[in-house]
Amino acid sequence: MKSFRSEIENPVVEKDILELEAKIRQFKEGNVDEEKFRSLRLARGVYGQRQPGVQMIRIKLPYGKVRAHQLRRICDVSEEYSTGRLHITTRQDIQIHYVDLERTPELWAQLERDEVTLREACGNTVRNVTASETAGIDPEEPFNVSPYAQGVFEYFLRNPVGQELGRKFKVSFSGTDADTGLSYMHDLGFIAKLENGIEGFRVMLAGGLGSQPRHADLLYEFLPADEIVPLMEAIIRVFDRYGERKSRAKARLKFLLKDIGLERFKELVAQERVAVPHKTYPFEVDLYPSTIPTTQKAPFAAITDKAAFELWKKTNIVPQKQPDFVAIGVKVHLGDFHTPVARKLADLVDTYAAGEIRLTLRQNILIPFVKEDDLPYFYNELAQLGFVDPGYNKANDITACPGTDTCNLGISSSTGIAVELEQVLQQEYPDYVANPDLVIKISGCMNACGQHTMAAIGFQGMSIRTKDKRVAPALQVLLGGANQGNGQGRFADKVVKIPSKRGPQALRLVLDDFNTHGAGHTFPEYYQEKGEPYFYDLLKELSNVENLTDADFIDWGSEKKYEKAIGIGECAGVVIDLVATLFFESDEKLETAQNALVDGKWAAAIYHGYSAMVNGAKALLIAENKKTNTHAGIIREFQELFVATGKVDLLGNFSDLVLEIHQNEPTEVFAQEYVQTAQSVITQLKNVRNEELATV
Template sequence: MQSFRTEIEDPIVQKDIIDLERKIALFRDGKIDDERFRSLRLARGVYGQRQEGVQMIRIKLPFGKVTSEQLHRICKVSDEYSTGRLHITTRQDIQIHYVSLDRTPELWAELEKDDVTLREACGNTVRNITASETAGIDAEEPFDVSPYAHALFQFFLRNPVCQEMGRKFKMSFSSSDKDTALSYLHDLGFIPKVVNGERGFKVMLGGGLGSQPSHAELLSEFIPVNQIIPTTEGVLRIFDRYGERAKRLKARLKFLIKDLGRDEFLRLVEEEKKALSYQTVEIDTTAFDGAIPTSILEVPKVVIEDTVAFEAWKKSNVFAQKQAGYVAIGIKVLLGDFYTDKARLLADLVKNYAANELRFSLRQNIVIRHIKEEDLPFFYQELAKLDFVTLGYNTIGDITACPGTDTCNLGIASSTGIADELERVLKTEYPQYSNNQEIAIKISGCMNACGQHNMAEIGFQGMSINAGKLVAPALQVLLGGGNLGNGEGRFSDKVIKIPSRRGPDALRYILNDFEANANGLSFLNYYDAKGEKYFYEFLKPLADVTNLTEADFVDWGNADNYVKAVGVGECAGVVIDLVATLIFEAKDKLTFAQEAFEDKKWSDAIYLAYAGFVNGAKALLLAENEKTNHHAGIIDLFDTVFIESKKIELDSPFKDLVYQIKADEPSEAFAQKYIQDAITFFGKIEAYRAKDLANA
């Protein structure tokens, strides 16, 4: 199992993987408690799943971009360590399931051979940065946002500022004002703009879905491109310092902004400017500005026999690029699941005959880019062999669904089972909707909205419903959500809860009424004209639980009667703070700070020392049965409990000592002083702790 160590060229990556292996061994030996270990593995893309003893591995693919070599590497890993199934998520990641925990370091090492990482794909970190899958080819884009998404990914990967926040942090880059990356429901959402010839972004702040969806607020109408990394770092620093840590359901950025108010939050961000690692960051775009590469092999000429099917496919799944003469192909992937046998052939196809690049989409699909129009017959022929020419890319029949009760601990009802059935209903009963891109259907297995159900025109959320002494799987029907463009969107209304087995009938009722009564209105205008109560009334008969049959107690895609079983969620698990663990971690932070200083990374060294201050202070507060819910509270309370009471003697208030971080620029001299201050402080708290234990 150790051989992978010598195969990783990047020493930082090698250290990371070895650390995971070491922590797994400590966990197996009972030297790290389960909750603390969970936090560590989540930040390395290792996520517990519903089935005991195996893990889901999330592979982080910035803005969904993947090369042939990377896809082959992912396939190799999936076949060797998993089951050969690849799952595309709504954040453009790839997930593989049923992986042994003990083999995750080897798996990670294999992926890194082609520059693919697991780092910070889960946990309380900056998650995968998403972008419109059409970025770089969108005819309406002011410029390609891909290099800017990539730059943010690189800058914040392993960045000390965002390793142990109170909750996850999500960012997106849309290619144009259509806002197809949904900026309004992200912690930070970027929409490209050109003002007076200068590139920049409209930036949205503090959006989110979950059980309490929140529309992002405007941070700025225009931030120049060289300011997006400093702006993001400032936001992350304030979120890390003031964000809720005790109450998980209130720990997202949207709640902090609501509590502080937008103006006060932005004042704190502005106050942080002096401490930032860089005041401006120029982003290199040259890697994305080159000419479209020619294919390795000459594309064969092909004559299509079924021209009707070919033309239907072109109309449904092919769209023009901004580059003259080139088109992109959308592959509709049922529920985001595809398998390594076909993935390998697809990887070979784009390497040999296209530009060696795929993009995974927010709707769990695949886009092949840079195809010459005259080569479409060949690609249609080859994709048909892989069963990748199903019509309906990005249409109503292209349903988004999370894994739900298939593998997720939090799943309440089946997402994939009902999605399968709804797609069948649309295909067989509503062929007139085959190219409808106005209505999106999205399904989540619980309130956490991984399937984005509460921002769709038609959404379903997995629930349960009581029917006497029995419990049946149920669906909350939501209507009226949608993306309006340029940072504006709307969330859907919770209309009615029905047994899951009646989900297809609910869809039939809605579409039938729309056809009969919309009179040319768009779906959202029709919904607004009729109002929520109107839909509730005609769906109400489906909510009656007095007439349930035996079949109603079996969820979609299952053979056995429904049992509501919800495990512990791991999307960003809260860490149990044990005094000894925190002191140990504070020591680690100071060691890492010194290593960063030796590498001349002044800003990283300073922030790691800051984390050492906070962890050490928190440890002593917990030992006194004092609790706080954010970093700023820890700093204030430490002064009250230990400094003002003279239990610990410092030359200044603790607050002044720690908050040097925002008063001084990240220079070599300040980094050296700040680390020494932290080491001195830590010596005092260790002495106090030793004395306290001796007197216990």
């Protein structure tokens, strides 16, 4: 493995990357449990893909902002370690595919040379913080939310409270009441508000997509900006302790809210506020790096196809609040582009714009700070890159996850059907190129990475079985989803399940009916007026599986007979003692706690001590084949099974001892005492385990 230490200036980052390198080696040698290794590498942006032996790498880019030099660095990495293809995600990340696992540490080190990270891009962590792509330029925004998105990203990066959650935790910031950050579908969504000159946010809690979408609850009408970090940390602490851990299908925050209710959740959050190290957390907005547009004038450019240019300006130009500047929306087909194009784009924005781009939630690119007079030049340059397709964020701009192309969980093709539907729109419904309310999204499975459950017209990849037990690729058609603004949204209804090859015909039927009966209405209004039964009747004939042809058993973009094959293992499994692994991790957490004490990071030290004790209790419960679904359950059951029965003598109640974490402020004295207690507890628990093994 290539040495990379000399390339890393930040010792924290260097330690992180070296740890990944060491864990990869231990896993290959069979000394680390597969599940624990998966957790560690996912938290470092390394994700198994459908094809065996290679990894998908997710690059974490807060609120989608990418400087030109960072884009060039990503290109370097993609060319050296991957295939040169870059994929924009619906969370404003970039993914590259087909990377050798053993090369991921050096890849990460290369990215860090330009302050680009993989850390917590995947896994049960605080994921990439997303935001409105127009933050900082939107004429309607009360203030720029970018500094707050950046501040939250920085605060929770490597923060111990968010490293091993039951499931992922997603956060968004919206700059205006249009809620383009989609707060209603996030674990925490913030919508910018200004009250009496004070910057703050409307706060939405516990939304989510997946197979059971949930609309977020309103938590605060207005929360001052300096309280969002303490609030978020308290919420994550509650989620970490009470959230489900065994069943992934029930492990998101939305299920915890469903189980205990909003009022009880608020009570738990209030209890945790004592332990949060900051009562307020002011953001240094004035120190946030300003975007400075270039003063260089672009060369004169003549337009040969004026009609195409005018259509492009109509559908792809975004107004800015800064006089004489506009932003250019670039429609990126399925979110995929390649490094030669990316390099030229970086040079273009560096020279004639502001040296940055924004990746969008709809897998596109926004170029801010373009002089209006320079639009002809940009149009010609972008045309050479294949980047002037009209319809940015419009009906023919379809969002799709990778589906069965590379994802382990894909059931049927997302990208293949997306290509077909875009062709239908372009060739048969050209007027829809300017329609902003007909949002079409496609996911390859129920997990909704393509966000199909919030689309006006959504498709979910499935399979369908005939009476003679033949299996064909299928689509669940969903209709009526909409973002209604200010934290309100509507999830789409499941209407009918059809063979995948009939997806284009379903789209035609819906659009033809809309053209006939929807005059004067937006598509969401038209759907609400007609209702789900109307559309079931409209589409039900397409669900008939008794008249399938051979072509129906071949998925879009494939020439082979369809097989439902949800991807399996990313690496060969190993068999080791999970109990021993948990105790080993407890020791690691205690060591990290001691280092935090040396560095004066009292809250971090306390949380590592807490995690060590919960891990140790979990180890002994697993040895007894007991449930370990939640941290709260582990603490309670360990007290009943081991402490109350005298198997472990802790001179007190285990629950009281561990949960001192949320009853004390994170002072130096308490941190020292708590970590010392944690060390004593782990020593006793390991002794109990050793005694058990000695009697076997």
